Amino acid sequence: MTTSRSGDEPLLKVSSVSKYYGTRIGCENVSFELWPGEVLAVVGESGSGKTTLLNCLSTRLMPTSGTVSYRMRDGIFRDLYRMSEAERRFLMRTDWGFVHQNPADGLRMTVSAGANVGERLMAIGDRHYGNIRATASDWLGRVEIPGDRIDDEPRAFSGGMRQRLQIARNLVTGPRLVFMDEPTGGLDVSVQARLLDLLRGLVHDMGLAAIVVTHDLAVARLLSHRMIVMKDGHVVETGLTDRILDDPHAPYTQLLVSSILQV
């Protein structure tokens, strides 16, 4: 374990993470570092291992080998897989966020929007109804959900609204790292654009670090600073987003970029 001043050290250090399902490769030998405030896109086709990697990083899945260490708020790096489940779950509901492709997986569908946002606050001990409600109301505003919908259940929300609610629910505790799995996946193109715009603003304003898994290069271009391209469980290319999209080196990335551009 090492301590350091924040800012000149990464937030997350991933080294040689592999996950096998029996003999089949989920992802193999993935290493990278993520810096505070940095948005990293993991792109690839379905089956490329990007979701497996995301699940390993967010401790939703145990990798077969490799380590992931995270710099806690006290500056100390901790190996995620050596933490107790209690510590991991605490991290997940305070310092981290996880935005699912399908908002129903990340929301409580039968509980009001206000309570969905307030749950994390209550989980960490906030016991003042008025304050919780005020914070929830503020967050609904920030994700452009009208204030009079605060007592409505997400069941009554459109797909785009649900996704924005899920984002508010994740960001309310001021996390430093957010994982996103195809955050615009199930949405119409016009709704996607609005959501991406909102996300970009929030990430920038809050100085969030994020790992965004997507098959959509447009999402990667709009949101991310850096990219990892995956194929068959392996990283085929990494680099700054602009560089990769404008000047892809690996043949697979070239194919990926050109096929998208043709569309």
Place this chain on the structure above:
Amino acid sequence: MYVAVKGGEAAIRNAHRLLADRRRGDRMVPAISLEQIVGQLALAVDRVMTEGSLYDRELAALAIKQARGDMIEAIFLLRAYRTTLPRFGYSQPINTGGMLVERRVSATYKDLPGGQLLGPTFDYTHRLLDPSLATDDEPEAPESRPQEDETMLRVSEILAHEGLIEGDGAMPEDHEIGDITREPLEFPMERDTRLQALSRGDEGFLLALGYSTQRGYARNHPFAGEIRIGEVEIEIDVPELDFPVSLGRIRVTECQMVNQFKGSAKAPPQFTRGYGLVFGQSERKAMAMALCDRALRARELGEDIIAPAQDEEFVISHSDNVQATGFVEHLKLPHYVDFQAELDLVRRMRREFEKRQTGDDERKEAAE
């Protein structure tokens, strides 16, 4: 007036006297004997023994008589008696391969060593009411075959020769077989305790769940590999002796369901099995149990859990009819303290609702 709403000891006593009278029925008709129940309502006795988890025909018959034919009540009576019995030990696993078979059918082979034996079955009877049973007509004596010495090979062993079917399955070396009547249930369960729970589970509930798997809610392509009914020996180890001692024979029904399995990362494609075993003769229960057992192995076999029959907590938590009937029927008990609290709340909320309504009206009027 105030006291009248509360029940008293006298009321309970009188109710039970009336119950005893109704149980007896018309006193001009001879009372039914336990022997008659054991002999002529044998399948009812079998069900009570199975779900009561106690193999004793006479006590089961007594329970059926005392319960006026209410099967779940009879099962409950037998369970409440069973639980007070001391434990002397656990028997050896029974060997159904060495069964004295009275009925044995396989749907997977036309013929097989030992043959197909229909035995005493309702199958292929025409379900026409038989008026001769209303009188005391004696049926013909049945045909019987000479007793065969050789044991009847189980269908699962035939398939096992080719390696096409999974083995009997083994628990880890240090695993002690559980006892659901002596230890609290904990989820997820191992298969040993799960099978115990299924074996005493409600026949109707398991039948419906098994049926649901056939209709597509977690379809698992079952074949009735073998159903056999007959007597098996119960043996127990005695510390001073180096051989097991036989306690006698019990009659059981065993069902081995053979199910298709496409294979996983770890296991090659092969047939898997669902298992059912009950006291006495009850194919319906044994088959339903086998279907549910197979469905509940979804986690072990890496299958997606998508249907109720695969959901262990759901199935096992709700399969015990003694628990279920108790909790459903406890709604008859007085709840007026809680109801009073709710009554108070509803009145309060209605007052608030009405206040809001009148408030709205006034505002509307003011706006107009």
Place this chain on the structure above:
Amino acid sequence: MSTETIARYNFAYLDEQTKRMIRRAILKGIAIPGYQVPFASREMPMPYGWGTGGVQVTASVIGPGDVLKVIDQGADDTTNAVSIRAFFQKVAEIAVTTHTGEATIIQTRHRIPEKPLQEGQILVYQVPIPEPLRFLEPRETETRKMHALEEYGLMHVKLYEDIAKHGHIATTYAYPVKVEGRYVMDPSPTPKFDNPKMHMSPALQLFGAGREKRIYAIPPYTRVESLDFEDHPFEIQKFDQPCALCGGTDVYLDEVILDDRGGRMFVCSDTDHCEERREAGHTGHMSEEAAQ
């Protein structure tokens, strides 16, 4: 078959091995206040849901010198209380009472006696669903984890929803409590009116859930706090009128319907408390009519 063997039972019905198993569970429960201890609940000669958990706990702690009181809805003469009291008289031949002050063990369903309990007394609750999180999360595997990791945010989500919808917390009975600052616990379906009585009680409080196979406990002088918000503090029900028979005001009342024209009276739910007050000369506005 001999019927004598069926009719003979051990003192207090349960065999001694079973009692020891249950006592171990009780001791563990006392050691970890509010924690639900799994135990191998037995089939009892009364149905699940009718007090089998409470009966097993009582049977395991009762001795020949104990004096038992059994109440259901606060009353000693409700059918199920009568039945359970008769059961212990039959299988344990112990002394019974209706007086809260005389009892060493009080088995209860849905109420805590009005008269404050004393050191040395044991209050045994019959519990239908021991898991306070059950209706928020149906899975046992998940709720156990939530308790272990003290993840109780969801509990407050429910209270938040109540306030958002109704302007106040709309839970009136089985109102969740936090025991000694650690475990969130279901007090059994007692009205929340009774919750404050659990706090720092000199008596030992034991909870038995037979069908769900759980035992939990609150040792004497333990903190028991009802969950709430700072700006929406926990409050108990208040009745507009005193008991019609004894004039008691700080008690929980039953509503008794008198006729089909909306006539009703409110009387103490705790019958023993009401009788003792009347014997001491207290009267309510309907005492005379009731006496006739």
